[in-house]
Amino acid sequence: MSITLALDAMGGDHAPDIVVDAVRAFVARHGEVRVVLVGDPERLGRLIDAAGLRGHDRVRVHPASQQVAMDESPALALRNKKDSSMRVAIDLVREGAADACVSAGNTGALMATAKFVLKTLPGIDRPAICTSLPTMTGHVHVLDLGANVECSSEHLFQFAVMGSVLAEAIDDSPSPRVGLLNVGAEAIKGNDMVKGAAKLLEGGPINYIGFVEGDDIYKGAAEVVVCDGFVGNVALKSSEGVAKMIAHFMREEFTRGPLQRLAALAAMPVLKRLRARMDPRRYNGASLLGLQGIVIKSHGGADALSFGNAMDVALREVEKAVPRRIDRRLEMLLAERGAE
Amino acid sequence: MSITLALDAMGGDHAPDIVVDAVRAFVARHGEVRVVLVGDPERLGRLIDAAGLRGHDRVRVHPASQQVAMDESPALALRNKKDSSMRVAIDLVREGAADACVSAGNTGALMATAKFVLKTLPGIDRPAICTSLPTMTGHVHVLDLGANVECSSEHLFQFAVMGSVLAEAIDDSPSPRVGLLNVGAEAIKGNDMVKGAAKLLEGGPINYIGFVEGDDIYKGAAEVVVCDGFVGNVALKSSEGVAKMIAHFMREEFTRGPLQRLAALAAMPVLKRLRARMDPRRYNGASLLGLQGIVIKSHGGADALSFGNAMDVALREVEKAVPRRIDRRLEMLLAERGAE
Numbered sequence: 001m002s003i004t005l006a007l008d009a010m011g012g013d014h015a016p017d018i019v020v021d022a023v024r025a026f027v028a029r030h031g032e033v034r035v036v037l038v039g040d041p042e043r044l045g046r047l048i049d050a051a052g053l054r055g056h057d058r059v060r061v062h063p064a065s066q067q068v069a070m071d072e073s074p075a076l077a078l079r080n081k082k083d084s085s086m087r088v089a090i091d092l093v094r095e096g097a098a099d100a101c102v103s104a105g106n107t108g109a110l111m112a113t114a115k116f117v118l119k120t121l122p123g124i125d126r127p128a129i130c131t132s133l134p135t136m137t138g139h140v141h142v143l144d145l146g147a148n149v150e151c152s153s154e155h156l157f158q159f160a161v162m163g164s165v166l167a168e169a170i171d172d173s174p175s176p177r178v179g180l181l182n183v184g185a186e187a188i189k190g191n192d193m194v195k196g197a198a199k200l201l202e203g204g205p206i207n208y209i210g211f212v213e214g215d216d217i218y219k220g221a222a223e224v225v226v227c228d229g230f231v232g233n234v235a236l237k238s239s240e241g242v243a244k245m246i247a248h249f250m251r252e253e254f255t256r257g258p259l260q261r262l263a264a265l266a267a268m269p270v271l272k273r274l275r276a277r278m279d280p281r282r283y284n285g286a287s288l289l290g291l292q293g294i295v296i297k298s299h300g301g302a303d304a305l306s307f308g309n310a311m312d313v314a315l316r317e318v319e320k321a322v323p324r325r326i327d328r329r330l331e332m333l334l335a336e337r338g339a340e
Numbered sequence: 341m342s343i344t345l346a347l348d349a350m351g352g353d354h355a356p357d358i359v360v361d362a363v364r365a366f367v368a369r370h371g372e373v374r375v376v377l378v379g380d381p382e383r384l385g386r387l388i389d390a391a392g393l394r395g396h397d398r399v400r401v402h403p404a405s406q407q408v409a410m411d412e413s414p415a416l417a418l419r420n421k422k423d424s425s426m427r428v429a430i431d432l433v434r435e436g437a438a439d440a441c442v443s444a445g446n447t448g449a450l451m452a453t454a455k456f457v458l459k460t461l462p463g464i465d466r467p468a469i470c471t472s473l474p475t476m477t478g479h480v481h482v483l484d485l486g487a488n489v490e491c492s493s494e495h496l497f498q499f500a501v502m503g504s505v506l507a508e509a510i511d512d513s514p515s516p517r518v519g520l521l522n523v524g525a526e527a528i529k530g531n532d533m534v535k536g537a538a539k540l541l542e543g544g545p546i547n548y549i550g551f552v553e554g555d556d557i558y559k560g561a562a563e564v565v566v567c568d569g570f571v572g573n574v575a576l577k578s579s580e581g582v583a584k585m586i587a588h589f590m591r592e593e594f595t596r597g598p599l600q601r602l603a604a605l606a607a608m609p610v611l612k613r614l615r616a617r618m619d620p621r622r623y624n625g626a627s628l629l630g631l632q633g634i635v636i637k638s639h640g641g642a643d644a645l646s647f648g649n650a651m652d653v654a655l656r657e658v659e660k661a662v663p664r665r666i667d668r669r670l671e672m673l674l675a676e677r678g679a680e
Contacts (some may be wrong), residue, residue, distance in 0.1 A: 071526070092666040136588050146523050149531045183486050183573040186411070191489045191570055214577025218585040227574070230531055234571050235578040237554025242579040245558040246586055246618065248476050251616045254607075266606035267594075274593045278586065 002032045002058075003318050005311060006098035009039035010067045010085035011105025013301045016040070019104075020047040021304035026311050027046050027058050033315060034058045036098055039067075039085040064088040068105050072298060074112035086110060088119045093293045100314040102285075104302050109148050110295065118293040121323065123330035126151075127290035129229070129297065130161045130166060130234070132283055137220030141167050141176075144226075145286060146233035153196030156180065156226055157204070160197070162289040163224035164206040169320035176223035179212030181231060185253060186211075193228065205333060243278060261268035285310030287317060289326065294318060342372045342398075343658050344437035345651060349379035350407045350425035351445025353641045356380070359444075360387040366651050367398050373655060376438055379407075379425040391594075404428040408445050410640060414452035426450060430457045433633045440634035440654040443640050450635065451487050451628060452579045458633040461663065463670035466491075467630035469569070469637065470498045470506060471576070472623055477560030481507050481516075484566075485626060486573035493536030496520065496566055497544070500537070502629045503564035504546040505669050509660035516563035519552030521571060526551075533568065545673060559630035585620060626651030627657060629666065634658060 007023070009016040014072065016039055023035050041063045066084040068077045077218075081087060086105050092098040094117050099230050103110050120127055130143035143159050144151070160178050167176035180197055182190040187198070201208040212221050214235060224301050227235070227265065250271075254264035264271070276282075280299075284306040288295040294317045298310035317323075347363070349356040356379055363375050377384050380405045393399050396505040408417045421427060426445050432438040434457050443450050451467065460467055472484035483499050484491070491499075500518050507516035520537055522530040527538070528550065541548040552561050554575060567575070590611075595603035604611070616622075620639075624646040628635040634657045638650035657663075 073528070134585070136585050149523055149529075183489055183570055188413070189489075214579070215581030215584065217578060218581035230523055231571055231574050234521060234554045234567070234575050238557060238575040239554070239578050239582040241555030241558035242582045243586065244555065245474070245476050246583065249614055249617055253610045253617070256610075260610050263607040263610050268604040270593045270596075270600050270603050274589055277589055277593070282455060303503045 002034055003315065004034040004036060004098045005314055006036045006038055006062070006089040006092040006101045007311070008086045008089045008101065008103035008105050009037040009044055010064070011103045012298065012307075013070070013104075014303065015104060016044055016047060018302060018304045018307050020044065020051050020053070022307040022311060023059060024051045024053055025304065025308050027056065030315065036060055036062050036092060038062045038064050038089040038092070040064070043297050044228070059242050062092065064089060068109045070106050072106055072109060074106070074108035077106065077109035078112050078116055087113050087117070090114055090295065093119055093295070096110040099318040100296065102296045102298060102307070102310050102314050104298035104300050104307060106145070106311070107297055110297055114288055114291055114293070114295045118291045118295070120290050121292055121330060123334050124158055124162070124290035126155060127288050128162060129286050130163060130289050133217065134278070134283065135218050135220035140217060140220065140223060140225055142225045142227070142232060142236070143218065143289065144229040144232050145236055146229045147288070148229040150230075153191060153200055153221065153226035156193065156197035156228065157200040158290070160201055160204075160208065160226045161206060161226070161329060161333065162326050163226055165326045166287065166289060166322055167223045168218055169322050169325050170316055173223060175207045177209045177221075178224040178226060179209050179216065179222035181217070181225050181227035181235070182211035182213065184211065185213065197226070205336075207327070240280065241281075281306035282309060285313030287313065287322070292323060294323060342374055343655065344374040344376060345654055346376045346378055346402070346429040346431045346432040347651070348441065348443035348445050349377040350383055350404070351443045352638065352647075353410070353444075354643065355444060356384055356387060358394070358642060358644045358647050360384065360391050362647040362651060364391045364393055365397060366648050367396065367470045367645065370655065375484045376400055376402050376432060378387060378402045378404050378429040380404070380520060385487050402428060404430065408449045410446050411548045412446055414446070415525060417446065417449035418452050418456055418623070427453055428458070430454055433635070434458055439658040440636065442636045442647070442650050442654050444638035444640055444647060444650070445639055447486070450637055454628050454631055454633070454635045457633070458631045460630050461632055461667050461670060463674050464498055464502070464630035466495060467628050468502060469626050470629050471626040472528065473557065473579070474618070474623065475558050475560035475629065477488035480563060480565055482557065482565045482567070482572060482576070482628065484569040484572050485576055486569045487628070488569040490570075491533060491568035493533055493540055496533065496568065497536035498630070500541055500544075500548065500564070500566045501546060501669060501673065503566055505666045506627065506629060506662055507563045509662050509665050510656055511563065513563060515547045517549045517561075518546050518564040518566060519549050519556065519562035521557070521565050521567035521575070522551035522553065524551065525553065525676040537566070542669060545669070545676075548571060580620065583620075621646035622649060625653030627653065627662070632663060
């Protein structure tokens with residue numbers, strides 16, 4: 001039985017063009033996977049023609065008459081946009097017509113709609129947004145990145161369990177190290193929320209290694225880093241900001257004069273490799289974890305390469321049945337707690 | 341009347357050696373400023389001899405028999421280390437024998453001791469740690485960086501006022517833009533703490549520009565960025581982590597093989613300039629703002645160059661009378677609030 005991805009083809013700054021471009025590359029890369037483009041049939045039809053995908057046996061269009069704006073309130077989108085490309089793509093997952101949904105649209109609306117349509121898993125109060133980031137030694141899964149700006153210790157505990165299961169599944173890692181993001185490694189450091197979460201995790205069922213600090217994220221000190229959505233969002237965006245500033249300084253220094261331009265020419269192959277290695281597009285595709293279904297959020301400004309990476313993330317989570325694995329782990333946990 | 345800096349000569353990972361080295365360069369750089377090295381007279385005496393500073397008319401040693409360990413509890417340090425180099429250096433500021441204190445020691449102990457000895461300014465509930473960071477267009481003052489891991493909206497408001505006064509004074513900027521760090525720029529984004537702080541700032545006496553996001557810190561979107569100490573600490577350390585990872589990747593790519601080493605050689609002058617520009621040592625020296633006196637925290641791992649920069653920060657704050665300016669602004673604010 002082949003896998004089907006439903007794409008919110010109208011969501012994001014450069015939709016639907018980049019979505020169709022991404023689909024062309026994706027179906028060439030993956031011989032079996034089916035793709036459903038959800039959105040305006042006329043616009044999508046024209047783009048599919050132009051991309052030479054007309055009549056492709058694994059690409060089809062599913063109509064949706066509305067679109068969620070990037071700045072629309074999640075509550076209003078949920079109420080008024082029942083035939084939006086976003087909503088219909090998620091509906092396809094609920095109905096079993098698709099195995100996962102990918103959207104570059106409005107994050108808040110995507111989270112609200114996914115929660116409403118798919119529901120959270122039993123034992124999960126709130127879904128979390130999780131992405132992988134590069135480290136000196138590999139990559140790390142960080143959550144939450146902004147879905148929950150006020151969290152309790154119990155929420156952080158649930159995030160930790162979900163992150164651990166995700167890392168196990170995606171990286172085939174039997175016992176991923178899970179760290180709690182804090183302002184210091186000592187037990188006395190931090191606010192009540194992280195201290196409480198640490199207590200819950202210390203007796204818990206995952207490989208909890210204690211507190212980690214901001215710089216540990218990129219050192220490869222843990223495979224999973226857990227924090228509330230406010231802190232995670234600031235950490236992620238600050239990191240992006242620094243990386244962009246460094247790139248900006250490099251451009252400035254390498255174009256300062258003719259000698260520097262010559263040096264840039266000599267160093268070009270190295271600089272290109274470096275850029276490829278740091279390319280944030282490679283890490284595009286954040287998981288909305290804790291739902292009864294797979295929903296992947298692409299960056300709103302994604303290009304085709306970037307969106308294709310988010311589709312790959314969706315495919316991997318389908319192949320590894322991530323929601324079912326989280327569900328099973330939670331069931332065990334709830335049974336243990338009940339038995340106590 | 342010349343300015344005097346009191347140095348906690350025994351605090352930090354490489355004290356007292358780097359402190360004495362920093363003093364040698366500092367007194368050569370600044371023709372008028374006096375320096376008091378507080379700590380073990382014998383060790384300091386030997387180092388001063390070796391540095392050729394014996395008998396220097398602007399360098400003297402003030403004895404202190406104890407030392408605060410880097411991992412010592414602030415409460416215990418405060419209670420048991422009344423003759424520590426840290427405590428005595430701060431005492432000198434209180435007594436008026438020095439105009440500012442610089443320490444690379446235990447941050448928590450420094451904050452607790454400074455608060456106990458110097459007291460906070462009227463209208464300030466809690467001092468904050470503020471440092472400047474590079475941006476694409478200049479630099480930005482960010483606070484709090486870890487002194488207060490649980491804050492109220494009122495605390496953030498006070499941080500904003502202090503940061504604004506600092507930027508005005510240090511940068512001769514008449515109306516520095518002050519942003520509140522949040523997970524989005526829209527008014528509906530964020531937690532109750534930042535939303536409440538935004539309300540206080542909107543009617544306030546400083547140039548408040550609204551919410552800024554993590555990446556805005558490095559874009560130069562504001563001259564002052566305000567956040568609680570948990571978020572600020574994670575943002576700062578995540579940023580350091582990314583910068584270190586990029587440096588690590590650059591080293592790896594430029595040493596991959598003989599061709600790459602050749603490219604590195606060609607690009608060396610550019611890479612050196614880039615490194616100098618990004619050098620975190622240039623930004624060493626965080627202010628403990630909100631005290632009745634000037635206390636500057638140097639990074640614990642500081643070398644002489646780095647510690648010297650922290651001394652320069654102290655000197656600038658003395659010259660600009662930062663605490664008095666903050667005090668005056670607060671007085672006006674309190675009078676306005678009283679009049680309402």
